[in-house]
Amino acid sequence: MSDSTPAAPVVLDVWCELQCPDCHRALTDVHALRARYGDRLDVRLRHFPLEKHKHAYAAAQAAEEAAEQGMDWPYIEAVLARTDELGRSGEPVLIEVARELGLDADEFDTALIDGRHMLIVDADQAEGKAIGVTGTPTYVIGGERLDGGTSQDGLRERIEEIADRLIAGQG
Secondary structure, rough: OOOOOOOOEEEEEEEOOOHHHHHHHHHHOOOOOOOHHHHEEEEEEEEEEOOOEEEEEEHHHHHHHHHOOOOOOHHHHHOOOHHHHHHHHHHHHHHHHHHHHHOOOOHHHHHHHHHHOHHHHHHHHHHHHHOOOOOOOOOOOOOOEEEOOOOOOHHHHHHHHHHHHHHHHHO
């Protein structure tokens, strides 16, 4: 590899569900990590809808539609900011958020009806279960799984330690 070829970013998978208040609180850490590492860290949302949250599966599908329309993280963050409302009102909140962000809300509605994104959500959930994810948020970086479902305390620092080590190892 020549010096002009940039190293591939370190991948941080965030196993999340969009009706989870802990996942909303975890956004502070995600923002801080993005600010610190920029394009050296690829933060990927992975879906892990929990059965206890009735609208989480639909929200995961809606997030995939937002990604299809080029607005994945803005949509994800907007839905996470309304976890209580999503719990009370359900799918209309998902369509409303899409409309507020200027996305094609009719296409969201159609996507939720036809289930076009179900396979992506199912695949993420199956992979999560296979690697031992049991709650959200859970982070995976450098092959290490960090469970944030119990407590967020110290997780960002641990992720930074691993990311620093992995980035240093690329040089």
